[in-house]
Amino acid sequence: MISQSGSGNLLLEVRGLTKYFTQRRGLFSLRAQPVRAVDGVSLKVQRRETLGVVGESGCGKTTLGRCILRLIEPTSGEVLFEGINILTLGSTEMRRHWRNMQMVFQNPFSSLNPRLNVLRLVSEPLRTHTDLRADALSARVVELLERVGLKREHLFRYPHEFSGGQCQRIAVARALALNPKLLILDEPTSAVDVSVQAQILNLLQELQREFNLTYLFISHNLSVVQHISERIAVMYLGKVVELSKSETIFGGALHPYTEALLSSTPIPDPDVKKERIILEGGVPSPINPPPGCRFHPRCPRVMPLCSKAEPVLIDVGNGHLVACHRYEGPA
Amino acid sequence: MSELLVSVENLHIRFRTYAGQVHAVNGVNLDIRRGEVFGLVGETGCGKTVTGLSLLRLVPHPGEIVAGRITFDGQDILSLSEQEMRDIRGARIAMIFQDPAASLNPVFSVGEQIEMVIRQHQAVTRRVARQRTLEMLETVGLPDPPQIARTYPHELSGGMQQRVMIALALASNASLLIADEPTTALDVTIQAQILTLLTQLKESRGLSILLVTHNMGVVAGTCDRVAVLYVGHVVERGRTRDIFKEMKHPYTQGLLAAIPKPGSHGKPLPAISGSVPSGLDVIPGCPFEPRCSYAMQVCRQSPPPLVCVGREHYVACHLFVKGGSK
Numbered sequence: 001m002i003s004q005s006g007s008g009n010l011l012l013e014v015r016g017l018t019k020y021f022t023q024r025r026g027l028f029s030l031r032a033q034p035v036r037a038v039d040g041v042s043l044k045v046q047r048r049e050t051l052g053v054v055g056e057s058g059c060g061k062t063t064l065g066r067c068i069l070r071l072i073e074p075t076s077g078e079v080l081f082e083g084i085n086i087l088t089l090g091s092t093e094m095r096r097h098w099r100n101m102q103m104v105f106q107n108p109f110s111s112l113n114p115r116l117n118v119l120r121l122v123s124e125p126l127r128t129h130t131d132l133r134a135d136a137l138s139a140r141v142v143e144l145l146e147r148v149g150l151k152r153e154h155l156f157r158y159p160h161e162f163s164g165g166q167c168q169r170i171a172v173a174r175a176l177a178l179n180p181k182l183l184i185l186d187e188p189t190s191a192v193d194v195s196v197q198a199q200i201l202n203l204l205q206e207l208q209r210e211f212n213l214t215y216l217f218i219s220h221n222l223s224v225v226q227h228i229s230e231r232i233a234v235m236y237l238g239k240v241v242e243l244s245k246s247e248t249i250f251g252g253a254l255h256p257y258t259e260a261l262l263s264s265t266p267i268p269d270p271d272v273k274k275e276r277i278i279l280e281g282g283v284p285s286p287i288n289p290p291p292g293c294r295f296h297p298r299c300p301r302v303m304p305l306c307s308k309a310e311p312v313l314i315d316v317g318n319g320h321l322v323a324c325h326r327y328e329g330p331a
Numbered sequence: 332m333s334e335l336l337v338s339v340e341n342l343h344i345r346f347r348t349y350a351g352q353v354h355a356v357n358g359v360n361l362d363i364r365r366g367e368v369f370g371l372v373g374e375t376g377c378g379k380t381v382t383g384l385s386l387l388r389l390v391p392h393p394g395e396i397v398a399g400r401i402t403f404d405g406q407d408i409l410s411l412s413e414q415e416m417r418d419i420r421g422a423r424i425a426m427i428f429q430d431p432a433a434s435l436n437p438v439f440s441v442g443e444q445i446e447m448v449i450r451q452h453q454a455v456t457r458r459v460a461r462q463r464t465l466e467m468l469e470t471v472g473l474p475d476p477p478q479i480a481r482t483y484p485h486e487l488s489g490g491m492q493q494r495v496m497i498a499l500a501l502a503s504n505a506s507l508l509i510a511d512e513p514t515t516a517l518d519v520t521i522q523a524q525i526l527t528l529l530t531q532l533k534e535s536r537g538l539s540i541l542l543v544t545h546n547m548g549v550v551a552g553t554c555d556r557v558a559v560l561y562v563g564h565v566v567e568r569g570r571t572r573d574i575f576k577e578m579k580h581p582y583t584q585g586l587l588a589a590i591p592k593p594g595s596h597g598k599p600l601p602a603i604s605g606s607v608p609s610g611l612d613v614i615p616g617c618p619f620e621p622r623c624s625y626a627m628q629v630c631r632q633s634p635p636p637l638v639c640v641g642r643e644h645y646v647a648c649h650l651f652v653k654g655g656s657k
Contacts, residue, residue, distance in 0.1 A: 163606060193375050194545070195602060195603045197589070198600035199602040205599065220519065222519070223592060227592075246596055263523070264519045264520045266546060266547075266549045266551065268550070268575065270551045270552070270571050270575050270576075278523055278524055279524070282488045
């Protein structure tokens, strides 16, 4: 279903994206140590596919999402949307461009302005980017609400009157208002219960088929990500360490961090006796990442080379990318 | 010494809010044995946290226990004086919470806090307290205990803070640990570390743990027995294996089916229709009836009794009442 041919099918390409946050260290610091939140990420997303981005806190996945949407300005790299590097666009063009890509955020309560009712919330993008007003505008909003499983009677209610799941539906309706091609979803179901999560995931899949949407699905929850994504990118400390099809990640993950992540993910089945790979220690700070491979201090399969040289993301066959010295063939 | 450490019988807890009375816990029955991990699982608002708090008589205002009996190690918790409760809290029953940073005092070092707890409940010298503190820090797997003892909570990561919480909780040799969503705020690899630690403590110290969680995966991997709560009612209770492999209650089935698993890719998840009721209305029949695909006439009219469907396996559902239609 996903064609790999030509750039016609390639919706989004990210090349060498970095985002460093500089911080002041006192009045007398001569050199500010930056937080290397995203440190050289490249990936491609085909039309109508869902690419999952998974990793734990501090891996840079949220920052990556915001950089791709240009909600924050990347430090370097390129973001090509349908072949155009959006990072070079001026403000007017960028504004026009935002019709094509939208975002759904994690916390449904804080991403909706509590002082605006549902009509104002969902119509805001329409007011900003189109000429729709009055009845035509309301009609479009009602159409969107009904598509996400809400009703006309919800139009004049405020966010606090809704449950988390309903708020998330409002956020999705708002994101779809301008018929975008790309939707970046940043942990859209992390703040809701399992049964509500199932409803929202089903809704997202239906909407994707109906509106030919492309999704970048960011989450720390591997089970959710494998369910909704065709391909998954695993991030650690600002870099992609593995990228492959969903089934391959689950059936044949190569990177030791991915293996640890998989083995730590609780499965609701008491019979699954997993060889629990318990990692030592915690994630190091992105201000001072370990030398060589960033994962080497915690890696159960570390080699001497790992602390000296950083592994590069290489294709080990079938589009399966891994950044690990153990998979580098003979030089 | 009996095998039974905690017994909760017919517990009812109400919250008086300006919107009305919220029936948070409705006739909960459960028991916890020595040296076992008992899971209390359910979604938001099911009453699991409040049930845990009631064991320590820490139900927050405007909530109150309006009926029921709670027995701990032979003692009737609800009839004890406040002084007697203080001797139990932190000493014989300990609790850890979801956000360790919020439970640790930011102006005292980690070592000082643990020492304070030890000296509160045991008549020992500072030197002995300090020694025990270092032992506890080592027991919970923290590297370089003397160094950790000198740090302040904000200098530690979430996982390390949670280990400190566990050390604090165990400093006085409690026999029951109530863990309320202890790993929800932690990354999955750190969660695995903490759950492994809790299991080790159960095995090495005979510690009983009441694990309150919404995560069925955590239950499957860590709990010996489990009770599934829905709107303050126990809908199913039993050994973990039976609950997952022989689950009977439609809500339990719905909950498990809704979880994405390897292999569920691309297919719609069977979601439970509707949403959880608010708890404001008194429900005459089964609380799950409006959302249940097996609902019968009797379900709307009378509350389902707890029926035994296997060894130690109980279900509150009219489908399993003998003589009833199935």
